Amino acid sequence: MTSPRKPAGTVASVTEPEPETETGATAHARTDDGFDGESEFTARLENFLSDHCSRITDPAEDEGEADGLARTRSFQGALVEARLAGLTYPTHLGGAGLSAQHQEVFTRVSAGWRLPTGPLAISHGMCLPMLNQFGTDEQKATYLPDNISGRSIWCQMFSEPGAGSDVAGLSMRATRDGDEWILDGQKVWTSGAHYCDFGIVVARTDPTLPKHQGLSMFIVDMRSPGIEVRPLVQISGARGFNEVFFSEARIPAANLLGEVNQGWNLAVSMLMFERVSIGAGGGALNARRSPELAALAREMGQASNPVIRQGLADLHIREEIKGYIGQRIRSSVAAGRVPGPEGSIAKLNGADLARRTRDLAMSIIGTAGQAWDGMDPSSDAAARWSSFCISAAGVSIAGGTDEVQRNIIGERVLGLPREPDSFKGAPWQDIPRN
Numbered sequence: 001m002t003s004p005r006k007p008a009g010t011v012a013s014v015t016e017p018e019p020e021t022e023t024g025a026t027a028h029a030r031t032d033d034g035f036d037g038e039s040e041f042t043a044r045l046e047n048f049l050s051d052h053c054s055r056i057t058d059p060a061e062d063e064g065e066a067d068g069l070a071r072t073r074s075f076q077g078a079l080v081e082a083r084l085a086g087l088t089y090p091t092h093l094g095g096a097g098l099s100a101q102h103q104e105v106f107t108r109v110s111a112g113w114r115l116p117t118g119p120l121a122i123s124h125g126m127c128l129p130m131l132n133q134f135g136t137d138e139q140k141a142t143y144l145p146d147n148i149s150g151r152s153i154w155c156q157m158f159s160e161p162g163a164g165s166d167v168a169g170l171s172m173r174a175t176r177d178g179d180e181w182i183l184d185g186q187k188v189w190t191s192g193a194h195y196c197d198f199g200i201v202v203a204r205t206d207p208t209l210p211k212h213q214g215l216s217m218f219i220v221d222m223r224s225p226g227i228e229v230r231p232l233v234q235i236s237g238a239r240g241f242n243e244v245f246f247s248e249a250r251i252p253a254a255n256l257l258g259e260v261n262q263g264w265n266l267a268v269s270m271l272m273f274e275r276v277s278i279g280a281g282g283g284a285l286n287a288r289r290s291p292e293l294a295a296l297a298r299e300m301g302q303a304s305n306p307v308i309r310q311g312l313a314d315l316h317i318r319e320e321i322k323g324y325i326g327q328r329i330r331s332s333v334a335a336g337r338v339p340g341p342e343g344s345i346a347k348l349n350g351a352d353l354a355r356r357t358r359d360l361a362m363s364i365i366g367t368a369g370q371a372w373d374g375m376d377p378s379s380d381a382a383a384r385w386s387s388f389c390i391s392a393a394g395v396s397i398a399g400g401t402d403e404v405q406r407n408i409i410g411e412r413v414l415g416l417p418r419e420p421d422s423f424k425g426a427p428w429q430d431i432p433r434n
């Protein structure tokens with residue numbers, strides 16, 4: 001793997017310079033085997049988790065979207081009170097003002113617990129680092145505290161009906177009008193838009209420029225007039241995605257994130273944060289499944305089956321490797337870098353692991369894992385895993401498909417020639433579109 005490269009934009013540190021925080025906490029000295037106070041921090045964290053979460057090996061609860069969201073918000077509020085939220089973010093912006101090493105401990109310890117933070121994956125994995133790295137001081141002060149505490153939940157709006165893998169070709173327009181921008185166009189596959197308070201959107205601000213050069217990024221209040229969210233129903237019955245229509249939606253000029261027409265650099269950074277979050281982040285998205293599957297194998301009388309045992313050991317090893325990939329990237333981000341192509345490696349590896357987990361789960365459950373209407377995921381392991389089975393393929397698509405990740409690794413890690421582009425340098429408005 002090459003060393004991470006900085007994108008063209010300026011990149012501030014995720015962790016602020018540390019020595020003195022608002023709360024009087026001081027810098028955390030490194031020792032050979034951790035940091036001062038590590039065992040105290042670990043014990044405090046374990047106490048918190050045992051009071052507020054179930055173990056990963058306990059049966060999952062499926063409580064419906066509204067109850068799930070309420071639980072997410074109250075759990076995140078409790079984390080804030082315990083000074084365990086936004087660990088590496090400064091205290092004056094709602095974080096805990098702690099070190100990257102605390103974050104590593106949190107990621108390691110919490111992997112054994114079922115954190116109800118799924119709805120915050122995009123808020124915290126993508127929007128929070130973007131606001132922190134590219135937001136003005138005013139934007140950070142306005143949005144970070146509520147984002148960290150889960151009082152506001154955020155979504156990401158890149159994909160359009162005509163622009164998925166080729167997101168730089170997107171058509172949504174943003175036109176300046178006095179102190180406002182007017183947004184017109186359609187987004188699709190927007191995860192969680194129907195319950196989100198804010199979103200980050202990319203729109204075309206200058207169609208006369210080549211496609212990568214005329215884009216800008218904006219912060220959007222999802223309840224603004226002119227924004228309509230329409231849910232999409234998936235094969236699993238879930239309603240996680242949405243279409244979002246913008247019809248002359250007006251947003252304040254102050255909601256521009258970064259510079260006008262510099263949106264592509266920011267979009268690449270956000271996609272890399274997304275890939276790291278999917279492939280190597282902490283929390284619900286990256287919970288280790290092997291302990292849960294080992295418990296399931298016992299429950300299904302499969303614990304002595306040598307093929308299942310091999311599969312479980314293989315999964316455990318791959319989850320360990322995934323942990324190390326994540327650790328390496330998180331420490332690079334904490335040192336002030338936006339992840340480069342190593343984000344694609346993490347994402348590709350995470351997608352492969354999701355498919356392997358799915359296949360092993362189905363081998364353990366057998367024919368009971370067939371999906372049918374009326375299954376109750378709160379009481380039925382087969383229902384839970386068949387739902388996982390149906391959604392696992394999505395990991396290979398979200399945040400850029402496996403093929404796109406391989407293109408990035410080919411070009412940026414292996415130095416292979418770039419994909420041919422017969423319209424390179426042409427104004428976006430002259431490129432043929434559907």
Ligand SMILES: Cc1cc2nc3c(=O)[nH]c(=O)nc-3n(C[C@H](O)[C@H](O)[C@H](O)COP(=O)(O)OP(=O)(O)OC[C@H]3O[C@@H](n4cnc5c(N)ncnc54)[C@H](O)[C@@H]3O)c2cc1C
Nearest residue numbers: 156157158159164165189190191394397398399400401403
């Ligand atoms: C679970 C999930 C959550 C999502 N959440 C969001 C979200 O919150 N916000 C958002 O904006 N989007 C979201 N998406 C959309 C996602 O980013 C797009 O689906 C993805 O980028 C692929 O775009 P597409 O679906 O238009 O496929 P296309 O780009 O049309 O690709 C179709 C096929 O062609 C292949 N292909 C395309 N170009 C190339 C190439 N150059 N080389 C090789 N193969 C190629 C692809 O790999 C794919 O197999 C989500 C998707 C999923 C599955």
